[in-house]
Structures are given as structure tokens and as C-alpha cells.
Amino acid sequence: MNKFILLLFVLAVQTSFAQQSLFEPQNIKQAYQNNTRSKEGIPGKNYWQNTARYSIEIMANPPGKNIKGTETISYKNNSPAAIKNLVIKLILNIHMPGAARQSSAGKDYLTNGIIIDKFFVNDDEKPFGYVGANTQKQVNLNDAVAPGDSVQLKFEWHYDLSKQSGREGMLDSTSFFLAYFYPRVAVMDDVFGWDRMNFTDAQEFYNDFNDYEVAITVPVNYLVWGTGDLINGAQVLQPGYLEKLNKSFTSDEVINIVTAQDIQAHHITVQNPTNTWRWQAKNVSDVAFCISNHYVWDAASVVVDKKTGRRASCQSAYLNSSKNFHNQVKHIQHALDWFSNNWPGIPYPFQKSTIIQGFADMEYPMMANDSPQDDDIFQRFIAEHEIAHSYFPFYMGINEHRYGFMDEGWTTAFEYLIGIHDMGKEKAGYFFKQFRVGGWALHPNDETQVPIITPLNILSGSAMGINEYGKPALAYLALKDMMGDDLFKKCLHGFMDRWNGKHPIPWDMFYSFNNIAGKNLNWFWNNWFFTSGFMDVAVENVVAGKGGYQIIIKNKGGFVIPVDFKITFTDGSLLDKHFTAAIWEANSSKAVIPIITTKKITYLKVDGGIFMDANEKDNNWGHKK
Numbered sequence: 001m002n003k004f005i006l007l008l009f010v011l012a013v014q015t016s017f018a019q020q021s022l023f024e025p026q027n028i029k030q031a032y033q034n035n036t037r038s039k040e041g042i043p044g045k046n047y048w049q050n051t052a053r054y055s056i057e058i059m060a061n062p063p064g065k066n067i068k069g070t071e072t073i074s075y076k077n078n079s080p081a082a083i084k085n086l087v088i089k090l091i092l093n094i095h096m097p098g099a100a101r102q103s104s105a106g107k108d109y110l111t112n113g114i115i116i117d118k119f120f121v122n123d124d125e126k127p128f129g130y131v132g133a134n135t136q137k138q139v140n141l142n143d144a145v146a147p148g149d150s151v152q153l154k155f156e157w158h159y160d161l162s163k164q165s166g167r168e169g170m171l172d173s174t175s176f177f178l179a180y181f182y183p184r185v186a187v188m189d190d191v192f193g194w195d196r197m198n199f200t201d202a203q204e205f206y207n208d209f210n211d212y213e214v215a216i217t218v219p220v221n222y223l224v225w226g227t228g229d230l231i232n233g234a235q236v237l238q239p240g241y242l243e244k245l246n247k248s249f250t251s252d253e254v255i256n257i258v259t260a261q262d263i264q265a266h267h268i269t270v271q272n273p274t275n276t277w278r279w280q281a282k283n284v285s286d287v288a289f290c291i292s293n294h295y296v297w298d299a300a301s302v303v304v305d306k307k308t309g310r311r312a313s314c315q316s317a318y319l320n321s322s323k324n325f326h327n328q329v330k331h332i333q334h335a336l337d338w339f340s341n342n343w344p345g346i347p348y349p350f351q352k353s354t355i356i357q358g359f360a361d362m363e364y365p366m367m368a369n370d371s372p373q374d375d376d377i378f379q380r381f382i383a384e385h386e387i388a389h390s391y392f393p394f395y396m397g398i399n400e401h402r403y404g405f406m407d408e409g410w411t412t413a414f415e416y417l418i419g420i421h422d423m424g425k426e427k428a429g430y431f432f433k434q435f436r437v438g439g440w441a442l443h444p445n446d447e448t449q450v451p452i453i454t455p456l457n458i459l460s461g462s463a464m465g466i467n468e469y470g471k472p473a474l475a476y477l478a479l480k481d482m483m484g485d486d487l488f489k490k491c492l493h494g495f496m497d498r499w500n501g502k503h504p505i506p507w508d509m510f511y512s513f514n515n516i517a518g519k520n521l522n523w524f525w526n527n528w529f530f531t532s533g534f535m536d537v538a539v540e541n542v543v544a545g546k547g548g549y550q551i552i553i554k555n556k557g558g559f560v561i562p563v564d565f566k567i568t569f570t571d572g573s574l575l576d577k578h579f580t581a582a583i584w585e586a587n588s589s590k591a592v593i594p595i596i597t598t599k600k601i602t603y604l605k606v607d608g609g610i611f612m613d614a615n616e617k618d619n620n621w622g623h624k625k
Contacts, residue, residue, distance in 0.1 A: 020522045023453075023530055027191055028507060036190035037505075041512025042498050048078045049189060049208065049397075049503055056182050056214045060291055062174040062222065065161040067181060073153040075145075075185050082144040086151075087194040090114045091135050091180035094201050095162050098133035102202035102460050108164035114183065120154035135199040136186060155183045166201075167360045167369065168288075175292035177358050177369055178216075180205075187397075189503050197401050202464065203456045204400035204407075205393075207285040209501050217276045218291050221266050223258065225297075225317050225354050226289035227366045228281025236275040241268055248299035249313055254329045258297035260320040281365070283501060285397055288364035290356040296320045302333040304340040305347035312336055313352035322372040324379040328355050331380045335387040335418070343417045344410075344492055349395050349500075355383055363389035380422065381415070381431065388414040395496060397503045402455040404464070405529075406506060409452075409472025412436055413480075416473065416610070432610050436470035441612040444534035444557070452529045453506060474535075474561075474611060475528035481562050482524070482580040483517065491516045523585055524560065533558025535611050538618035540590070542604065548596040551621075553606065555591070560584035561611040568624065569599040 024032070031037045035044040056071040077083050093099060093113035119128040121141060131137050145151045161176055162169040168179035186195045187206050195206050216224050224236075233242045241257055248255045258268055269275050281287055295317040304312045314332035318325035332355060336348045350366045358369035361382050368386035373379040391414075393400055393407040400407055416436075419428030440448035440462065447463040452472050456464055480488045495504070495512040504512075510525045527533065536557030543550045553563065560581040567575040575597070583591040595601070603622035606613070613619060 020520050020526075022507065022510060022522050022525060024507060028505065031191045032507075034190065037508060039511050040515045041495065041508055041510070042515075043502060046080070047190065047502070048080065050078050050185075050187075051076055051208055052185055052210045054182070054184075054210055054212045054214075056212065056287075058178065058181070058214065058216045058289075060176060060178075060216065060218050062176060062219065062291065062293070065163070065170065066158060067161060067176075067178065068158045069182060070156045071154070071182055073155075073185060074150050075153065076150045077145045077147055079188065079190075080147055082146050083141070083151075083188070084144045085138050085140045086153075087136055087138050087186040087188070087196055089136050089184045089186050089199075090116075090131060091199050091205075092159055092168075093131065093133060093135045094199050096133040099135070100133075100198055100200050102200045106164055109162050109166075111160045111162050114157055114159045116155060116157050116183070118154070118156040120152075122152050123154075136196060138194075138196075153185070157183060165359050167362045171290075171292070171356075171358050174222075175290070175295060177288070177290050177356070177360075179288040179362075179364060179369070180286075187399075187503070189399075191505060192399075195399075195401065197457055202460065203402075204404060205286070206399045206401045207397065209283050209285055209397060211283065212279070212281045212287050214279045214281075214287055214289070215276050216279070216289055216291065217274050219274055219293075220271055221269050222275075222291050222293045223268065223295065223297065223317070224277040224279075224289060224291050225315065225356060225367075226277075226279050227284060227287040227364060228279045229351060230277060231280050232276075232278040236269055236277050238268060238270065245299060248315075249301050250311065251300050252302070252333075254298050254300045256296070257299050258295075260296055263294050263296065284350075284365040285394055286365055288367045288369075290317060290358075290367075290369075292317065294319070295357070298326070298329045300329050300333060302336050304336050306341070310347065312348050312350065313354075315352060315354040316356070317354070318357035318372070322357055324373055324376045325357055327376055327379065328370075328383060331355075331383040332387065334380075335384045338418050338421060339388060339391070339414065342421070343414050343489075344391050344496065345489055346391065346395075346493060346496060348390060350390060353387055353390070355386070361386065363387075363394075365394050366390075377423070381419070384418050384422075385411060385415045388418075391496070396499045396501070399503065399505065401457050403506055404456045404468035405452050405472035406504070406509065408468040409476060412469045412473035413476040416477065429610050432470075433612055436473060437610060437612050440466045440470065441535055442614055444536075444614055449532040449534055451532055472529075478528070478561055478581045478611070479513075479521075479524060482582050487517060523588075524581065527558070527560045527584075527588055531558055534614055535559050535561055535608065536614040537561070537563060537606055537608070538615070539604070539606060539621045542601060542621045544600075548594060548598075549601055551593045551595060551604070553591050553593065555584060555589050556618075557614055558588070560588055561608065563593075564607045564609060565593075565595070566605045566607055567595070567601055568603040568622075569597075570602045571599060573599065 035046040052075040059068045095111040096113040116128040299315040301311040316328035360369040363386040388411040392410040491513045494516040534557040540552045565577045603624045606619040
């Protein structure tokens with residue numbers, strides 16, 4: 001009998017252990033076996049990543065749409081094996097007829113893509129070869145690049161901006177947004193090898209951390225805004241405008257560097273036929289730029305690190321007729337201050353943030369391309385979301401191709417938290433439910449129930465957006481609620497510090513939280529990220545007993561969510577009780593919740609709040625007077 005009990009115990013432990021492990025695909029399992037990553041959630045002793053230095057020269061001549069570029073790339077192999085070929089990303093080939101896209105393209109979107117005019121490897125010219133309507137191409141090397149060595153590449157290329165602007169392209173006839181405009185070496189990492197995915201204009205990006213020097217030559221009276229530091233302001237701006245720009249770096253008040261009247265005077269830049277604006281950015285994952293001859297320009301700054309007094313520049317460029325863009329610098333100041341000191345609570349990691357008026361509502365390092373809004377609350381809402389991306393994916397090099405929930409999910413959670421500060425919990429919750437939850441939560445189906453961990457590159461349509469934004473944001477917010485702010489922030493900061501400037505995958509995040517918390521949270525990760533659940537709980541019974549009641553609730557949808565009870569007693573008094581997702585740890589299907597009271601319950605209701613219940617008809621018990 002004792003042996004039988006022991007056997008049952010061993011089997012129970014084994015079953016429990018199996019339930020607490022996370023599924024790992026073979027390539028990810030191999031990375032942990034190779035010690036490039038650690039089950040403690042830290043980079044392994046053999047972790048590596050490659051990097052490069054880019055020197056880029058761009059010529060633009062608006063209103064002409066043709067952009068010409070030359071660049072040299074010094075690409076260093078930090079991997080343990082020799083590199084025999086390179087994969088080059090040519091993202092703007094997405095505009096070519098025949099390119100694989102997840103949405104239709106109008107005639108104003110289509111171009112001939114990037115044309116490679118010349119290509120050199122270590123000063124030897126080579127034919128680049130046929131690319132077609134692909135956004136990546138493998139280049140074979142005559143001489144392999146040994147571990148620790150570098151290879152020098154040079155490109156000369158040109159392309160036409162698309163008339164239809166999205167993430168990049170023509171904003172108007174003489175305002176251009178330059179993004180993804182240069183040939184780049186794809187990421188090669190320890191998990192997937194070369195990133196060979198074609199860009200489909202849906203899933204986003206995956207980039208190494210590189211150093212950039214970019215020179216952009218434009219006609220007289222054209223201004224340029226971009227990623228990094230302008231290092232030759234005196235050579236391109238008239239003294240009065242340079243003085244105002246420099247003053248803005250220490251100013252809390254918004255300074256109108258260039259007004260509509262200044263534009264009409266045509267004397268903002270140095271009066272050469274063309275001017276070359278030189279920019280420098282170090283250890284960033286990408287660069288983007290905007291040029292215009294009629295955008296007004298505002299700037300100020302804000303302290304983002306109260307311990308050191310470090311400030312970040314806040315800039316905006318836009319059409320003077322866009323009323324709410326006049327408030328954009330203030331929105332940036334507020335966002336940088338709040339994100340630096342609240343959630344995620346890490347000082348803004350870059351030297352500036354610029355938002356230009358465009359169409360995309362899209363983020364880039366130190367830049368955002370935002371659409372104008374009639375409602376200033378929504379204008380701020382968009383700005384805050386794009387600025388929050390400064391942490392995910394730009395503080396860490398997230399693989400957005402596959403794991404968009406690691407950048408959009410976290411950013412959406414921060415968007416909700418700053419929204420509570422800005423608008424109050426009720427209105428922030430309304431925004432969140434309207435834009436991030438409602439459709440998929442209330443109508444779960446085969447697309448909405450795809451596990452979050454599913455790589456985005458094999459998803460499309462609504463399933464992709466749901467798995468990137470609202471669903472993972474709710475998971476992070478449920479975890480925050482369950483852990484408490486202090487422990488949750490400790491884990492979040494630990495994960496971000498460990499992987500700042502590196503390439504974490506979801507398992508690194510899961511294991512890092514487990515390690516820092518000193519708790520096995522795999523039951524939570526498994527439930528939210530590896531199952532096909534949705535949000536639906538039901539009140540099964542309310543049982544009176546000694547000292548109060550036991551509320552038995554059933555988890556019909558599967559996701560472990562916090563629950564709020566709104567309880568009415570026979571004497572007319574009310575009680576609100578909140579329970580975190582921890583109630584489901586022992587049994588994710590059913591929970592028994594004690595309510596200690598001497599009063600008699602006549603009615604209760606489960607209120608999910610932002611955790612919207614798919615069927616509220618079974619969320620009640622008793623009779624409401």
C-alpha cells in the first residue's frame with residue numbers, strides 16, 4: 001500500500017512537472033543546449049550577435065521622386081562559424097508589381113523597387129544578380145568571413161518613391177518620408193540563422209544594432225528630420241534657426257523653430273543650391289528621415305532621467321494647417337516623462353523623439369510617422385503608442401517578423417496604462433475595449449483562438465492583429481495584476497536590462513520572469529501564450545457556509561483572467577471584490593472563491609472590465625432588486 005502511494009506521488013510530481021514546462025521548437029531547444037541562451041532567461045555564455053557600420057549618402061531632388069544612394073557597410077562576423085554568404089534586405093521591393101503582399105496595391109503604390117546599379121565586396125565589383133519582386137536576396141562570397149573578421153560591402157542604387165504613402169513614400173509633392181530605403185544585411189542569429197523572410201507589408205521587421213552615418217543632400221530651403229544627431233547644423237541652417245534649435249535642447253517651453261511666415265521668406269537654410277544634412281546614430285536598429293520645404297518645426301525637451309538630469313529632445317514637423325499637430329511636442333514631452341518614470345519606468349533610452357505628419361502611424365528609432373487627427377485626445381493616443389515602441393522593439397532587438405506580441409503587445413499594455421493616467425480608468429478602459437479587445441473577445445472563432453506563440457509569418461488578417469495587440473496586452477496586464485506592481489516591475493526591468501541591445505525570443509522573456517520572480521510561472525505562460533483559449537467565465541453556484549459563502553466559477557473559455565465580483569446583500573449594501581488570475585493556478589477550469597461575510601447575498605455579478613467576457617448571460621447569480 002505504501003509503495004502504491006509512493007508510486008502515485010511520483011506520477012503526480014512527474015505530471016505536474018510536465019504541465020509546468022513550456023513547449024520549445026527544436027531550433028529553440030538547440031539554442032539552449034548550445035548555451036547561446038540560458039533557462040535562467042539571460043544570454044548564455046556562448047551568446048553572439050553580428051553588427052555593422054553603415055555610411056550612407058542619399059540625394060533627393062523634390063519634386064522629382066527619384067532617390068539616389070551610395071553606401072558602404074562594414075559587417076562583422078561575431079558568430080562561431082565562417083560566413084560563406086550574406087542575405088541582403090531590399091524592403092522597398094514591396095512596391096514592385098508581383099511582390100507578395102497581404103493586401104492589394106493601387107497604381108500609386110507600385111514602383112520598380114530598388115535598382116542596384118553597382119555592388120562591391122571588399123572593393124571588388126560583383127554582379128548583384130537577379131532579384132525580381134523579392135525583398136531579400138542571398139549573395140555568395142568568394143572568400144568566407146572568418147569568426148571575428150569583417151567584410152566590406154558597397155552599394156550604389158536608386159529608387160522612385162511611391163506616390164501612395166504608407167510607412168514611407170511621398171507625403172505630398174515636396175514632402176518625402178524615407179524609410180527602409182537602403183540595402184541592409186539581414187539578421188543572422190543563433191536560433192534561425194539568416195532571416196530570409198520576404199516583407200509582405202504586414203508583419204514588421206527584425207534588425208541588428210548598428211552604427212550609422214547618413215548624409216542627405218536636398219535642394220536649398222528643404223529641411224531634414226531624422227534618426228540620430230544632426231552633426232552639421234551650422235552648415236545647413238541659418239544662424240537664427242540653429243540658435244533656436246540649440247536652445248530647445250534645454251527648454252521646457254515649446255519653441256517654434258520654423259513658422260509658416262519663415263517658410264514664406266525662403267531663408268531658413270544656408271543658401272547653397274543644395275545642402276547636405278549629416279546625421280549620426282550609434283547602436284540603433286534602423287534609421288528613417290523626412291524632408292520637406294513647407295513643414296513647420298517645433299521643439300522643446302524634457303528630463304527623462306531624474307537621477308542624472310539627462311534630457312531628450314522633443315520635435316515635431318507638420319503642415320501648419322494641422323491643428324492638433326501644434327500640440328504634438330507637448331504630447332511627446334508628456335509621453336517621454338511618463339514612460340520614463342512609470343511604465344516601463346526606464347529612462348527614455350535615446351537622445352530625441354521626433355514625430356512628423358504623415359499617414360502611417362508607424363514607429364522608427366527616435367521617429368514616428370503619424371496621421372493628423374481632428375480629436376486631440378486621439379492625436380495624443382497615437383503619439384503615445386508609437387513612442388512606447390522606443391522600448392519594444394528598439395531598446396531590444398525584437399524579431400517582429402515572428403513575435404510581434406513582444407513589441408506590439410507590450411506597447412499596447414503601456415498605451416492602456418498611460419491612458420489611465422491621461423483619461424481615468426473608465427475612459428481608458430473604453431478606448432482599450434473599443435480598439436484592442438471587443439471584436440475578437442466577444443466573438444471567438446478559429447482565427448481569434450490561434451495561440452499567441454504562433455509565428456506571425458504564417459498568419460494573416462485578423463488573427464495576426466489580435467495576436468500582436470490586444471490578446472498579449474491582456475496577458476501582460478493580467479500578470480501585472482497577479483504579481484503586484486513591485487515584483488512585476490522588478491521582473492520587467494530585469495528582462496529589459498538583460499536583453500537591452502540584444503535579440504530576445506519569447507522563451508527568454510518567460511524564463512527571465514520566472515528566474516527573477518523566483519516562481520515557476522509556466523502555468524500562466526502556457527495558458528495565455530500556448531493555448532487556443534478565450535475569455536469566458538460563468539458563475540456555477542454560490543454556496544452558503546460557516547463564515548460566508550463559496551463562489552464556484554467555471555472557466556469556460558480557458559484563459560486565466562482576473563475577476564471582479566459586484567455583490568448585493570439583502571440589506572441593500574454593496575461589495576466589490578477583486579481576485580487576480582492566481583485563483584486559477586491550481587485548476588484552470590474551475591475556482592472556488594471564499595467570500596467572508598455575515599450578511600446574506602441576494603445577487604452577484606462577474607464584471608470582467610477590459611477582460612471582456614464572451615458570454616455575460618451566465619455571469620450572474622441570484623435576483624437583482
